Amino acid sequence: MLVTGKDILVPARAGKYGVGAFNTNNMEITQAIIHTAERLRSPVIVQMSEGAIKYGGQDLANIVKDLATRATVPVALHLDHGSSYESALNAIKMGFTSVMIDASHHALEENIRETRRVTEAAHAMGISVEAELGRLGGIEEHVVVDEKDAFLTDPEEAVRFIEETGTDYLAIAIGTSHGAYKGKGRPFIDHARIEKIASMTSIPLVAHGSSGVPTEIVERFRAGGGVIGDAAGIADEDLQRATAHGIAKVNVDTDLRLASTVGIREALNANPKEFDPRKVFGPARDLMSKIVEHKMGVLGSVGKA
Ligand SMILES: O=C(CO)COP(=O)(O)O
Ligand SMILES: O=C[C@H](O)COP(=O)(O)O
Ligand SMILES: [Zn+2]
Ligand SMILES: [Zn+2]
Numbered sequence: 001m002l003v004t005g006k007d008i009l010v011p012a013r014a015g016k017y018g019v020g021a022f023n024t025n026n027m028e029i030t031q032a033i034i035h036t037a038e039r040l041r042s043p044v045i046v047q048m049s050e051g052a053i054k055y056g057g058q059d060l061a062n063i064v065k066d067l068a069t070r071a072t073v074p075v076a077l078h079l080d081h082g083s084s085y086e087s088a089l090n091a092i093k094m095g096f097t098s099v100m101i102d103a104s105h106h107a108l109e110e111n112i113r114e115t116r117r118v119t120e121a122a123h124a125m126g127i128s129v130e131a132e133l134g135r136l137g138g139i140e141e142h143v144v145v146d147e148k149d150a151f152l153t154d155p156e157e158a159v160r161f162i163e164e165t166g167t168d169y170l171a172i173a174i175g176t177s178h179g180a181y182k183g184k185g186r187p188f189i190d191h192a193r194i195e196k197i198a199s200m201t202s203i204p205l206v207a208h209g210s211s212g213v214p215t216e217i218v219e220r221f222r223a224g225g226g227v228i229g230d231a232a233g234i235a236d237e238d239l240q241r242a243t244a245h246g247i248a249k250v251n252v253d254t255d256l257r258l259a260s261t262v263g264i265r266e267a268l269n270a271n272p273k274e275f276d277p278r279k280v281f282g283p284a285r286d287l288m289s290k291i292v293e294h295k296m297g298v299l300g301s302v303g304k305a
């Protein structure tokens with residue numbers, strides 16, 4: 001069933017488990033996410049970035065909505081990193097049931113103003129909203145945020161931000177970053193900060209940049225001929241600790257990107273004569289399903305639907 005993000009995330013925060021929010025860009029990724037959720041009786045969030053909307057548009061949104069409607073577990077269609085009020089409204093028109101307004105790169109007052117505009121419009125239409133406070137390291141919205149400029153979310157500021165914007169869930173900067181190269185090999189999740197923010201707030205919290213970048217997948221990526229540097233992700237134990245303390249929405253894109261590429265390249269390498277797309281995309285879909293299954297197990301959402 002197609003539901004709002006709030007319908008999925010409020011019970012997750014109350015129940016101290018996490019729900020995966022997986023990025024999609026095509027049918028196979030969408031099937032891996034929603035069919036696995038159905039099989040494991042897990043709620044799930046399928047998200048499309050503005051880039052995914054540019055790539056797949058209403059066609060892809062309709063695929064997600066159709067699979068969600070036919071599923072018997074709760075599924076939300078969410079806009080990831082909406083960059084403006086107009087972008088959020090456009091997603092709502094396309095049938096999204098949850099939107100993110102990411103004005104975190106603006107000064108606090110401007111972030112509050114822009115977020116508030118979106119919550120007012122979205123709430124009037126029964127759609128729930130994610131906002132972001134603080135700045136992640138790494139590559140964010142196609143702007144490279146230098147390590148020293150990346151700042152973590154201030155707990156007092158979070159309380160004020162939630163109160164003044166009416167956002168339904170809040171993405172906080174706690175040391176994670178987007179992409180396949182996280183943390184540069186040192187411990188970097190600020191668990192004390194998560195606990196502090198969670199103790200002062202009651203809405204679901206969101207962790208971006210939560211891919212695990214599993215060693216096995218990275219090794220297979222290399223073995224097949226892929227080129228990748230010192231890749232690193234978020235450890236399963238870190239995610240479990242974070243979800244026990246208030247992180248309810250856990251964003252994963254990189255792991256599915258890696259799995260799809262590994263699946264496709266291995267299928268092509270194994271049989272150079274193959275040109276049936278089903279024999280190429282099928283194995284990639286299977287590998288992505290395994291990633292989704294693993295993540296749902298780690299987050300504790302299995303059986304919660
Ligand atoms: O935060 C994300 C999407 O908003 C994705 O994070 P990863 O790059 O760790 O998969
Ligand atoms: O956080 C960003 C997501 O990984 C989406 O990336 P994208 O804008 O390349 O689709
Ligand atoms: Zn952001
Ligand atoms: Zn993100």
